[in-house]
Amino acid sequence: AEIALAAGQLDEADAWYARLLREQPDDAYAWAQRGEVAFKSGRAEAALVYLEQATALEPTAVGYWLSLAAAAAAAGEPERA
Numbered sequence: 001a002e003i004a005l006a007a008g009q010l011d012e013a014d015a016w017y018a019r020l021l022r023e024q025p026d027d028a029y030a031w032a033q034r035g036e037v038a039f040k041s042g043r044a045e046a047a048l049v050y051l052e053q054a055t056a057l058e059p060t061a062v063g064y065w066l067s068l069a070a071a072a073a074a075a076g077e078p079e080r081a
Contacts, residue, residue, distance in 0.1 A: 001013045001016030001017050001020065001030075001033065005033070005037065010037050010040055010041045011041075013033075013037050014034060014037045014038070014041070017030050017033055017034040017037065021034065026057055027057075028053075028054045028057035028058035028061065029054075029058075031051070031054035031057065032050070032051060032054035032058075032061070032063070032064045032067065034050045035047045035048075035049075035050035035051035035054060035064075035067060035068075035071065036067060038050055038071075039067070039070065039071050039074065044072075044074040044075035045075050047067075047071035047074075047075075048068065048071050048072060048075055048077070048080070051064060051067050051068040051071055052068060054067075055068055068080075069081045
């Protein structure tokens, strides 16, 4: 997933993270990365779902909260941001 992401292959990276999360649904990093991929792909609503899961699993990860706020702002949801 990281190689695909670095190469700008966002669909491929998302597919890798989706597979990983089917096997390890409590992996906060994978949820956050999937959120970042969705955000970079212009899918702010999907990014919100993924990043909310990441923050629920790892509530002290400030970076996940910042990404969630950015996705909420991009989705036109300032109250969530």
